[in-house]
Amino acid sequence: MNIAIIGAGNVGGALGRSWTKAGHRVIYGVRDQQAEKTKVLLAATGDDAVAASPAEAVQAAEWVALATPWNATESAVRSVGADAWRGKAVIDCTNPLQFTPGVGLELALGFSDSGAENVARWATGATVVKAFNTYGWENFADARYPNAAGLRPVMFIASDDAVAKMQVTRLAEELGFEGFDAGGLRAARELEPLALIWIRSAMSGARTPHFTWARLTR
Numbered sequence: 001m002n003i004a005i006i007g008a009g010n011v012g013g014a015l016g017r018s019w020t021k022a023g024h025r026v027i028y029g030v031r032d033q034q035a036e037k038t039k040v041l042l043a044a045t046g047d048d049a050v051a052a053s054p055a056e057a058v059q060a061a062e063w064v065a066l067a068t069p070w071n072a073t074e075s076a077v078r079s080v081g082a083d084a085w086r087g088k089a090v091i092d093c094t095n096p097l098q099f100t101p102g103v104g105l106e107l108a109l110g111f112s113d114s115g116a117e118n119v120a121r122w123a124t125g126a127t128v129v130k131a132f133n134t135y136g137w138e139n140f141a142d143a144r145y146p147n148a149a150g151l152r153p154v155m156f157i158a159s160d161d162a163v164a165k166m167q168v169t170r171l172a173e174e175l176g177f178e179g180f181d182a183g184g185l186r187a188a189r190e191l192e193p194l195a196l197i198w199i200r201s202a203m204s205g206a207r208t209p210h211f212t213w214a215r216l217t218r
């Protein structure tokens with residue numbers, strides 16, 4: 001699969017490296033293709049990963065992972081061009097977070113809307129899938145948990161498009177996750193706050209980013 005990654009930072013880089021290892025071709029959509037950090041990223045990703053402008057990357061791929069800071073996400077989506085998103089499938093990994101003095105990190109929106117639904121409105125004609133937002137990037141770089149007694153970490157996946165949801169399930173499984181169907185895109189309203197639980201847990205107590213949720217059944 002050709003996968004464009006817009007937002008080639010912690011999350012985009014981890015997904016790019018992992019999907020490349022799984023055999024996909026990654027096209028990083030970056031604002032400065034000559035920047036030293038872009039060269040480092042390409043060297044770390046290996047194989048035939050390339051860097052292009054965000055618009056070129058989206059044009060070259062059927063799948064686009066969006067991993068930009070929330071306050072840059074609308075402009076990143078719009079910078080690609082109004083018609084460029086038609087027919088594309090977008091994995092929205094962003095979280096609509098803001099830092100409020102006296103409060104700390106909190107959601108910039110919620111209850112009656114979600115970041116993912118905003119992305120769907122901005123990326124006209126695209127199919128949007130919410131996934132890869134509830135854990136830190138370290139878990140996308142390496143989803144092995146030797147003490148998990150065979151349990152796999154779950155990847156919550158929300159979309160109104162059943163086929164796209166299945167494809168993202170496969171992309172998550174290739175990285176070691178078990179897909180968890182969270183419902184339609186509206187369920188992003190629940191998945192985005194879940195990311196805050198993970199962030200607060202990672203920043204307190206044992207202070208490790210290497211943990212995820214798993215499904216226990218009987």
Ligand SMILES: NC(=O)c1ccc[n+]([C@@H]2O[C@H](COP(=O)([O-])OP(=O)(O)OC[C@H]3O[C@@H](n4cnc5c(N)ncnc54)[C@H](OP(=O)(O)O)[C@@H]3O)[C@@H](O)[C@H]2O)c1
Pocket residue numbers: 006007008009010011012029030031032054067068069070072075076079093094095096097132133134135136137138
């Ligand atoms: N950090 C995590 O572990 C984690 C986990 C799950 C979800 N998330 C969510 O994923 C998103 C990215 O987080 P991150 O930690 O990966 O951020 P990050 O390391 O700061 O990377 C963000 C990337 O976005 C790029 N970018 C910014 N504005 C852009 C634009 N207009 N067009 C194209 N690229 C642009 C930046 O590139 P430049 O060098 O050009 O500025 C940078 O490479 C956030 O919404 C976050 O809430 C984060």
